[in-house]
Amino acid sequence: MSRAGAPPISDELSRRFLLERFSEYLELELGSSPRTREAYLRDLSLLATWASTRHRVSGAAALEAAHLREWVYEQKDQGRAATTIKRRISALRTWYRFLLAEGVVKADPSEKLESPRGWRRLPDVLTVREVEQLIDAIPLEDAMAFRDRALLELAYGAGLRVSEWCTLEVKDVLLDELVVRVFGKGGKERLVPIGRKAAGAVGMYLRELRPRLEKGKGEGRLFLNSRGRPLQRMTAWTILKKIIERSGVTKPVTPHTLRHSFATHLLEGGADLRAVQEMLGHADIATTQLYTHVNREHLRQVHKQFHPRT
Structure with missing residues (x-):
């Protein structure tokens, strides 16, 4: 599967995470702009690749809240901008609205994800x-x-x-x-x-x-x-x-x-x-x-x- 600006992802992985169907949902049901669609699909391709290689997650239905939380915090550890992380959380939440509507999942594990604005900063730690x-x-x-x-x-x-x-x-x-x-x-x-x-x-x-x-x-x-x-x-x-x-x-x-x-x-x-x-x-x-x-x-x-x- 190939999309402009998105990381390479196999057709099999795209199918297991329903990314093509999600792309159609964004375009036909939400009327999202091409730019938003590209960004969201790029973000979810990254998640799908990470989840399948790091935790051997088989597909969208097998993702758990702990996986999402770890992935989001890893973005922070990698120094991603708060705006990028916020958009990736938005992509996740939109994707889960789609998965719920399709009956793929019964609950939305993205609901409790904290946005960068909500992250707590720990005070100084003593040596x-x-x-x-x-x-x-x-x-x-x-x-x-x-x-x-x-x-x-x-x-x-x-x-x-x-x-x-x-x-x-x-x-x-x-x-x-x-x-x-x-x-x-x-x-x-x-x-x-x-x-x-x-x-x-x-x-x-x-x-x-x-x-x-x-x-x-x-x-x-x-x-x-x-x-x-x-x-x-x-x-x-x-x-x-x-x-x-x-x-x-x-x-x-x-x-x-x-x-x-x-x-x-x-x-x-x-x-x-x-x-x-x-x-x-x-x-x-x-x-x-x-x-x-x-x-x-x-x-x-x-x-x-x-x-x-x-």
């Missing part, structure tokens, strides 16, 4: 050295040093949301098993492994400081303020800001930056995406996949910096 700078910036002579060090080690070591910093209870930290039990959004429970440094910092805080802070008003919470009450979000944020100021780290840092850094460092180290999803408590793996794009950008920067022929 491992910058995380160490933050932790090392807590002066040991400070009265609350054991708490603050435990707070940062656990926030980064378990990828916690700031709300989870404050709601963790003493009984949720299983130091012997190197595991923390976290109740995230909607009260959903997850178990997250922690390293020995985080466990050691929490153990020191539990032995040396928390018993002195607890005045019967701690409600079983792990992290308490200087008056022995459960730590609140704004207090936790204030603690982090003071540590940032002392650390010399110049990147913008929020409590969520530690969570983003946790996920990114795991993926850079070769962690499985599903495992990271579980540790972060994401209901949808598409949310976790955002971190793979940060990871790939990191790899591109490393390649550009160190490869002799870039």
Whole structure:
């Protein structure tokens, strides 16, 4: 099958993805311009080739939402312009209207695709050295040093949301098993492994400081303020800001930056995406996949910096 401006695609592949019939639909039913038809068919030819070679998708009916999402995000990774990606999503949605009308599919997996305008930009991610700078910036002579060090080690070591910093209870930290039990959004429970440094910092805080802070008003919470009450979000944020100021780290840092850094460092180290999803408590793996794009950008920067022929 040959079309001006479109990548070469076999007649068999075109038939399995119904591209000729879609071309007729665009022209006869929608009255699309030749330019729009050419662009949409070019985009869908690229998708058909990609899906059949990358995932061995047999045809239009076998495509799944995960395939579409991966293909669209790959466009972003390749540096495609937002206008190009937006048009390709439009081509997909028009194609699925055609497939639904023809009875080829029963649902439209393109419905939930985010357009470039809707993509979220992740905040800056700290390097491992910058995380160490933050932790090392807590002066040991400070009265609350054991708490603050435990707070940062656990926030980064378990990828916690700031709300989870404050709601963790003493009984949720299983130091012997190197595991923390976290109740995230909607009260959903997850178990997250922690390293020995985080466990050691929490153990020191539990032995040396928390018993002195607890005045019967701690409600079983792990992290308490200087008056022995459960730590609140704004207090936790204030603690982090003071540590940032002392650390010399110049990147913008929020409590969520530690969570983003946790996920990114795991993926850079070769962690499985599903495992990271579980540790972060994401209901949808598409949310976790955002971190793979940060990871790939990191790899591109490393390649550009160190490869002799870039």
